[in-house]
Amino acid sequence: MSAMTQTAKVRILPESLINKIAAGEVVERPASVVKELVENSLDAGADQILVTLKNGGKDLISVLDNGSGMNETDAHHALERHATSKISEEEDLFRIHTLGFRGEALAAISSVSRLELTTCSDESKGAVKLRLNGGVLEHQGKTGFPQGTKISVEQLFFNTPARLKFMKSTATELQHIQQLMQRLAMAAPEVQFRLTHNQQMLLKLPYATDQEERIQQLFGEEVRDGLMKVQHQANQLSFEGWISLPSKTKSSRRLQYLFVNGRHVKCPALNHGIYDGYHGLLAKGKHPAFFIKVKVATEDVDVNVHPAKTEIRFRNSQLVHTILADQLSRQIHETSGKRFFGREVGHSPFPSRPDQTEFSLPDSLPLEESLPKAGLGKIPTGDVRQKDLTGFPKIPVSPAPTVSTKKVSSPQIGSSFQISGSLPSMETTSSPIDGGENPDLDVPEELELFLTLPAKPENFRIIGMLHHRQILMEHAEGLAVADTHNIHKALIESLLAKTVEENSVRLREQEVPLLLEMKAQDALILELHQKLLKQSGFQLDSFGGTTFSISTFPFPLPKEKCENVFKDFISRVSAFGKRAHDAEIRKDLIQCIALHAAFDNGSSLNLRALNLLIAQMEQLELPPLKVEGERLWFMIPQEEIFKRLKD
Numbered sequence: 001m002s003a004m005t006q007t008a009k010v011r012i013l014p015e016s017l018i019n020k021i022a023a024g025e026v027v028e029r030p031a032s033v034v035k036e037l038v039e040n041s042l043d044a045g046a047d048q049i050l051v052t053l054k055n056g057g058k059d060l061i062s063v064l065d066n067g068s069g070m071n072e073t074d075a076h077h078a079l080e081r082h083a084t085s086k087i088s089e090e091e092d093l094f095r096i097h098t099l100g101f102r103g104e105a106l107a108a109i110s111s112v113s114r115l116e117l118t119t120c121s122d123e124s125k126g127a128v129k130l131r132l133n134g135g136v137l138e139h140q141g142k143t144g145f146p147q148g149t150k151i152s153v154e155q156l157f158f159n160t161p162a163r164l165k166f167m168k169s170t171a172t173e174l175q176h177i178q179q180l181m182q183r184l185a186m187a188a189p190e191v192q193f194r195l196t197h198n199q200q201m202l203l204k205l206p207y208a209t210d211q212e213e214r215i216q217q218l219f220g221e222e223v224r225d226g227l228m229k230v231q232h233q234a235n236q237l238s239f240e241g242w243i244s245l246p247s248k249t250k251s252s253r254r255l256q257y258l259f260v261n262g263r264h265v266k267c268p269a270l271n272h273g274i275y276d277g278y279h280g281l282l283a284k285g286k287h288p289a290f291f292i293k294v295k296v297a298t299e300d301v302d303v304n305v306h307p308a309k310t311e312i313r314f315r316n317s318q319l320v321h322t323i324l325a326d327q328l329s330r331q332i333h334e335t336s337g338k339r340f341f342g343r344e345v346g347h348s349p350f351p352s353r354p355d356q357t358e359f360s361l362p363d364s365l366p367l368e369e370s371l372p373k374a375g376l377g378k379i380p381t382g383d384v385r386q387k388d389l390t391g392f393p394k395i396p397v398s399p400a401p402t403v404s405t406k407k408v409s410s411p412q413i414g415s416s417f418q419i420s421g422s423l424p425s426m427e428t429t430s431s432p433i434d435g436g437e438n439p440d441l442d443v444p445e446e447l448e449l450f451l452t453l454p455a456k457p458e459n460f461r462i463i464g465m466l467h468h469r470q471i472l473m474e475h476a477e478g479l480a481v482a483d484t485h486n487i488h489k490a491l492i493e494s495l496l497a498k499t500v501e502e503n504s505v506r507l508r509e510q511e512v513p514l515l516l517e518m519k520a521q522d523a524l525i526l527e528l529h530q531k532l533l534k535q536s537g538f539q540l541d542s543f544g545g546t547t548f549s550i551s552t553f554p555f556p557l558p559k560e561k562c563e564n565v566f567k568d569f570i571s572r573v574s575a576f577g578k579r580a581h582d583a584e585i586r587k588d589l590i591q592c593i594a595l596h597a598a599f600d601n602g603s604s605l606n607l608r609a610l611n612l613l614i615a616q617m618e619q620l621e622l623p624p625l626k627v628e629g630e631r632l633w634f635m636i637p638q639e640e641i642f643k644r645l646k647d
């Protein structure tokens, strides 16, 4: 059979289909469109960029800039596939100084949306406006428009139903865009950014003189104050930036920003280099925050690894890793040394500047000023409790009590024994414990978690307290030492795990709701998990902008700790992003609540209260060593004590 008579199975695809396939790689979600458009604006030299969104970018993404703009011919070319002004020959691939270079982003985006491009490179010649529907030119004309470019993308994925289905909720898509905007804004402090969503201003960043000022604008003073400056100049690799002081590392990887030649990248070699720089100074589970800009010769790095352009490959990644690790290690140790001698070296203080420069880009949307700058949120708390941390009155210090003789049984060893005589409480720096048997003495309600349980432990007899924190107890086998905070925390965790599951969380109600003002991206995370928060006892309602009112919260959390719970929770969930399962997120939230609801120590607890605490631990059979590696209590066997006394 001749080749001509066979039915052809292999066909050259039409251009429109090729574009859609390519779009699959470049345009994953609304945030990818924002990324490509804003990167184009930065490449065009813009120093003012306004991003406008509707419904998480699903209905509209518009990016307006004051960059170079395009003339009519270039505007048409820009929407063609493989059309770029940024490279022209093969060698250029190894001297890339721009964020874009593949010449495919606009073609890809336009093939899966309704796109309108308005651009002007010379005001005397006017602006050109092009409108495309699914990549097909529908309209072209002239219009009045200042120098710069505006690209509006409506109804993303309207012609690719499979993709459309993959889009997540408005809040999720918006969260991705906000995280992306933070990365872009960190990469270019000298550029003003604004982000509005459904006519609400979410981000308003004036020009920043440097990276430090941009960090402060985006993340607030508290974050900036926990950082130290690092820098290095050499031929193979230069870098500058800000990293956590060793004493201020975080429990999440949220604040980690890495840029190579101006591009935000994910790069394991650099990441490891930074962690290695902290060797010995990073506690388990701790992570540094970092904002580092690396510069390398363009021929030493390949950015053409993936269409999204965030992966890179170094010609010699081992060298890059070593330089970064060695340099950071030296600078971290120098800084730690100076701190030891009492000098403040974390940052050079600079006055926070007022929002001095006006944003001059035109736009039809009213630019609401309702939100404060990110990171400066402070909470009007109304009637904040003025008592000590535990929120209940302190038991006055009284002389060492006499505890009556009691029978302590030990089922494990199948015997019981008598403690004869009276046991004085420990002579320590702490107050002696009070009121063993006195039923009139106060037991804080925060301790009454499992009401059906007995008020006294069966196998332990409390004999004293060590430094307000550890409970010393006599047990048939020896001396048991228990940690007040850890036990209280574990009890609260068990209680919540049960009641959250059953939708029966005991609530604390606020007559005057607590108001909490969040950073925009944090507010989003809370919104995203509103159902879980509700189930866990938090009645959270929007109070305009990114302020929430909280009218109920879970028992036994004190009101003034609500904010800390949210902060911890946000930092945990953003570290794991959407990959975490619902059950894990729920566990995280419960742990955060328990952590802040638990007494910091036992200084205000009398003997009755301590008995109740230990009884609940015993009855619930909480393991001495929890899965997370935290110990609730341990035993020093009596033989061990005898042995020590003989040594």
Ligand SMILES: Nc1ncnc2c1ncn2[C@@H]1O[C@H](COP(=O)(O)OP(=O)(O)OP(=O)(O)O)[C@@H](O)[C@H]1O
Binding pocket: 036, 040, 041, 044, 065, 067, 068, 069, 070, 078, 079, 083, 084, 085, 086, 099, 100, 101, 102, 103, 104, 105, 106, 107, 148, 149
């Ligand atoms: N905001 C803008 N201002 C001025 N020119 C622009 C703007 N956006 C795009 N262009 C022009 O359109 C061209 C095509 O843009 P497109 O994003 O499709 O490709 P690219 O940026 O060259 O490469 P990549 O696909 O990697 O982003 C650019 O090379 C640039 O010349």
Ligand SMILES: [Mg+2]
Binding pocket: 036, 039, 040, 099, 100, 101, 105, 106
């Ligand atoms: Mg581009």
